[in-house]
Amino acid sequence: MKFRERLAQGEFVITCEAAPPKGADTKEALENVRRLASLVHAFNVTDLQSSLVRMSSWALCALIQREGFESILQVTCRDRNRLALQADLLGAWALGIENVLALTGDYPTLGDHPQAKPVFDLDSVQLIALIQALNSGKDLAGNELSGKTDFFVGAVINPAADPLEPHLLRLRLKVELGARFVQTQAVFDPDAFVRFAQKAEPFRVPILAGIIPLKSAKMARFMNENIAGIRVPEELIREMEGAKTAEDRKKEVWKSVRGSFEKFGPIARGFTSCPWAGRSWSRRFWNWRDCLKRKEGACRTIPRCLRIGRSLRRRKNACPPQKSGQRGSALERMKSFPMAASANSITSRFSSA
Amino acid sequence: MLVSTLKPKEEILGYLRDGERVFLVACGGCAEVCEAGGEKALEELRSVLEASGHPVVGGKVLPFLCNKALVGIGLSRVSAKVEEAEALLVAACGVGVQTVAAVLEKPVFPASNTLTYGAFQGVWPSEERCARCGECILAYTGGICPLTVCPKGLLHGPCGGSYRGECEVERGRPCGWQRIYDRLEKIGRLDLFMRFKPPKDRQKELDVPLSRRKSIFWALEYIEEEE
Numbered sequence: 014m015k016f017r018e019r020l021a022q023g024e025f026v027i028t029c030e031a032a033p034p035k036g037a038d039t040k041e042a043l044e045n046v047r048r049l050a051s052l053v054h055a056f057n058v059t060d061l062q063s064s065l066v067r068m069s070s071w072a073l074c075a076l077i078q079r080e081g082f083e084s085i086l087q088v089t090c091r092d093r094n095r096l097a098l099q100a101d102l103l104g105a106w107a108l109g110i111e112n113v114l115a116l117t118g119d120y121p122t123l124g125d126h127p128q129a130k131p132v133f134d135l136d137s138v139q140l141i142a143l144i145q146a147l148n149s150g151k152d153l154a155g156n157e158l159s160g161k162t163d164f165f166v167g168a169v170i171n172p173a174a175d176p177l178e179p180h181l182l183r184l185r186l187k188v189e190l191g192a193r194f195v196q197t198q199a200v201f202d203p204d205a206f207v208r209f210a211q212k213a214e215p216f217r218v219p220i221l222a223g224i225i226p227l228k229s230a231k232m233a234r235f236m237n238e239n240i241a242g243i244r245v246p247e248e249l250i251r252e253m254e255g256a257k258t259a260e261d262r263k264k265e266v267w268k269s270v271r272g273s274f275e276k277f278g279p280i281a282r283g284f285t286s287c288p289w290a291g292r293s294w295s296r297r298f299w300n301w302r303d304c305l306k307r308k309e310g311a312c313r314t315i316p317r318c319l320r321i322g323r324s325l326r327r328r329k330n331a332c333p334p335q336k337s338g339q340r341g342s343a344l345e346r347m348k349s350f351p352m353a354a355s356a357n358s359i360t361s362r363f364s365s366a
Numbered sequence: 367m368l369v370s371t372l373k374p375k376e377e378i379l380g381y382l383r384d385g386e387r388v389f390l391v392a393c394g395g396c397a398e399v400c401e402a403g404g405e406k407a408l409e410e411l412r413s414v415l416e417a418s419g420h421p422v423v424g425g426k427v428l429p430f431l432c433n434k435a436l437v438g439i440g441l442s443r444v445s446a447k448v449e450e451a452e453a454l455l456v457a458a459c460g461v462g463v464q465t466v467a468a469v470l471e472k473p474v475f476p477a478s479n480t481l482t483y484g485a486f487q488g489v490w491p492s493e494e495r496c497a498r499c500g501e502c503i504l505a506y507t508g509g510i511c512p513l514t515v516c517p518k519g520l521l522h523g524p525c526g527g528s529y530r531g532e533c534e535v536e537r538g539r540p541c542g543w544q545r546i547y548d549r550l551e552k553i554g555r556l557d558l559f560m561r562f563k564p565p566k567d568r569q570k571e572l573d574v575p576l577s578r579r580k581s582i583f584w585a586l587e588y589i590e591e592e593e
Contacts, residue, residue, distance in 0.1 A: 090518075095565060117525040120517055120535045131518065138522035139565050153565065171526040179547040182559050183523030190562065198526055241527030241534040 016055045016083050016112055017165040020194055020219050025302050026283035028085060028196075028221065029295060031056040031077070033068035039076060046077055052295040055083040055112065057196070057285055061092065063240060064124025071101055075108040085167065086110045089118025094134035095143065095153055102147055106162040114167040114196060115140040115187075119241050138186050141166055145191040168192035171242045172209035172222075173202055181212055188216045196285050199223040201245045201269070203276035210280040219282035224273065226286075226294050227266050230254040267297075274301055367396040368459035368496065370478040372407060375414045381475040381505045382420055382453060389451035390415075390425035390477075391441070391466055393458035395432070402478050403427070407457040411477055415455075423450045431462030432492050438469045448472075460496025460504060460511055467509020468494060473553050474509040476502040481570070500570025506558045508549035515542025521563045523547070 019026050029049055034042045046056060056077050060070040074084035086105050093101065102113065117137045121129040135143060143153050150161035168187040174180040184195065195218050200206040210220055227233050230253040233245040249269055256262040277284075284298055382388065390411050397403025408425045415422050424447035428440040441448055448454070454470065456463045457477040467474040480498045495514035503521070504511060513519045517535045524543035527534025531544045550556050 117518060117520065119527065122535060133518045133520070134568065135565050136518070136520040136522055137525075138562070142562070143565075169526060174524075174526070174528065175530050176544070179523050179543060179559070180526075180528075182547075182556070186522055186560055186562065241525075242529070244529065 016085070017193070019054060020282065023282075025281075026054045026221065027052070027295075027298050027302055028055045028057045028283065028285040029053040030059060030285065030287050031073065031084075032059050032062060033070060033073040035065070035067050037068070039068070039073070042073060043076060043080065046080065046082065048292055049295050050080070050082050052292070052299045054283075055085050057085045057114065058087060060087040060089045060116070060118070061124070062119075064091065064119045064121045064126070064129075066124070066126055069101075071105045071108065071110060074105065074110045078109045083112070084110055085112040085114050087114045087116060088140065089116045090133050090135050090137060090140055091118030091121065092129075092132055094132055098135065098140065098143060099147065099152055102144065102162065102164070103158075106147075106164065111163065111165055112167065113144060113164045114169065115144065115192070116169050123239075123241060137168070138183065138190060141168065141187050141190045141192055148191075165194070166192050167194040167196055169196050169198065170209070170213075171198040172200055173198070173205045173244050174242075177209060177212070181209075184213065185216060188218050192218065194219045194221065194282075196221045197223045198242045199225040199287065200273065200277075201225075201227075201243075201249060203273040206273070207276055207280060220280070221283040221285045222273075222277045222281040224270065224284050224286045224298075226270050227253065229262065270297075367399065367483070368461065368480055368498070369400050369482050370397050370402045370459045370480045371400065372402045372410065372457065372478055373476070373502070378411070378414065378455065378475070378477055379418055379420075381455075382415075385419060385421070386452045387421045387423050387450060388415055389423050389444075389448050389454045391431070391454055391456045391458070392425070392427045393431040393456075393462045394427045395430040395458075395462075397431075397458045397462065397478065398427075403457050407477070411455060411457060423447050431456065431458040431465055432494070434465050434469060434492060434494075437465050441466075441469065460498070460502055461492060461494045463502070463504045464494035464496070464509055464511060465492065467504070467549075471552055473555050475505040478502065479570075498571070499566060501567060503563055506561050506563060507546045508553060508555065508558070510542065510546045510549055512542055512546060515540075515545060521566070523559065 016026065031042065031046055058070045058074045058077070061067055070087055074086045077084040088098065088102065090098070105113070115137045121127060121131050144164050144166050146153055147158070147162045148164055150158050152158055168184060170180055170184045195213070197206070197220065200222055206222060213220065227245065230250045233250045233253065236243045237245055253262055253265050256265050286294065286298060390408055392398070392405070392408045393403040395403070397407070404427055408427060412422050412425060424444055426440060426444055428437060431437055448470070451472065453473040453475060454466060455475050455477050456466050459478065459480040460476070463474060463476040479500050479502045480496050481500050482498050496511060497513035499513055512521055517533065518525060520543065524541050525534065528541040528544060531541050533539040533541045547559065550559055
């Protein structure tokens with residue numbers, strides 16, 4: 014079953030981030046993918062994450078698809094103008110990639126080529142509109158395409174953003190323009206996630222919660238310093254620092270992740286974990302998902318999360334099939350915007366002057 | 367000199383709600399030289415607005431809208447009329463529009479598009495910056511330019527890197543979109559945040575073709591060079 018079908022049917026999905034290799038050798042990346050394939054529904058392939066140069070996202074997606082697994086192509090606006098974005102998306106579709114996650118992209122100065130020229134010709138909201146245009150068989154300029162795409166588009170949000178309101182408005186715009194699922198930045202503060210999810214409830218779009226099991230307090234501090242949008246609460250870091258042995262530290266991490274599970278469970282429609290989560294963590298995610306699927310009382314390991322069965326069923330229709338023509342395509346909405354309509358009249362002012 | 371040109375009237379009218387009372391401000395500096403400011407623009411805008419049923423409560427030409435002190439003093443002389451207005455329409459470059467927005471807690475809409483610096487910078491130093499993009503969107507962003515306050519030039523809100531009002535690019539740099547959000551909230555126009563802005567026409571940001579350079583807006587430069 015496809016990723017989009019699983020979400021449409023209300024299934025709890027698990028995806029795992031996969032980073033393309035830093036180099037031409039894909040052996041290790043693909044080995045990791047094969048190892049985890051039985052434990053995830055799709056691989057979320059990053060697009061030059063943190064502005065570090067790596068192999069292109071679509072290339073690894075295509076290799077993953079060739080192995081028989083499903084991929085989600087992350088596309089950022091940082092490195093490509095509207096021409097290149099459309100070219101890559103059409104190419105990705107031809108290679109069998111059906112899921113796209115639209116992101117703005119980190120600023121180049123955060124990465125290993127800080128001298129690069131930032132592009133940001135479009136922003137992620139406009140990128141979603143662009144993908145809808147391709148899905149309707151037209152390019153951004155309105156030209157007919159030979160054969161259209163049918164991308165399943167996702168959007169991202171940082172649920173720990175503070176203040177959250179402007180981010181929520183932005184998310185609402187993304188959903189209005191055709192985002193069909195939402196993936197969050199890694200969450201370390203489950204209460205923040207719950208607050209966000211409650212506010213996002215009216216958007217009626219499935220939310221995949223981002224999870225990064227921390228390895229050490231040092232790693233948490235590094236991420237706070239260096240990764241845009243990630244905030245590990247100070248208490249959690251201190252608890253980890255307090256752990257004496259590696260075993261204790263693991264317990265602390267498991268405790269925090271499990272605490273997150275229990276809070277996310279009733280709300281999230283899936284997880285998306287980081288590439289270094291590895292097999293043992295992925296196994297835990299999978300087991301937990303099985304818990305969700307079982308009936309109340311059948312799960313012994315995490316009893317509380319069992320009460321979710323009912324709410325999952327209730328949410329079955331949370332991802333209604335897209336009704337085209339209901340609001341007009343994104344492209345039509347763009348065309349009807351006064352500024353676009355007046356573009357010609359601006360030119361005519363010039364020529365008449 | 368900042369070269370600007372009046373927006374088409376349909377676009378200007380699109381900013382205003384039905385019957386909204388408007389106060390007009392026009393720049394008597396660069397914009398007047400380009401025939402997109404001064405008394406001429408004021409009269410043109412007044413007739414456009416009145417013809418479409420928007421009461422114009424007043425209008426004023428101020429010498430250089432890029433100077434916040436001058437704008438503050440100039441507008442305080444007509445403060446009763448400004449108070450009466452529900453929105454202000456400003457015929458000036460992007461800097462001028464942002465300056466008026468910075469001194470008032472009311473919706474401030476641009477009546478012009480700024481095309482280029484025309485080789486000269488504005489006269490006064492100011493926090494307000496204009497990217498001379500040629501299709502001014504200050505109407506939707508509370509009179510704060512997202513192209514200059516956001517390093518990524520985003521048009522629909524903050525990116526995921528914005529945290530506690532700080533930009534991801536530089537510590538201590540305020541998030542431009544947080545500023546825009548706060549401003550729109552303050553003037554009660556968060557509906558503008560939700561407006562979809564189509565991708566910008568980057569052609570207007572690029573080199574200005576010769577045919578346009580010979581038009582009235584650049585004529586001064588040309589006459590000088592030819593002589």
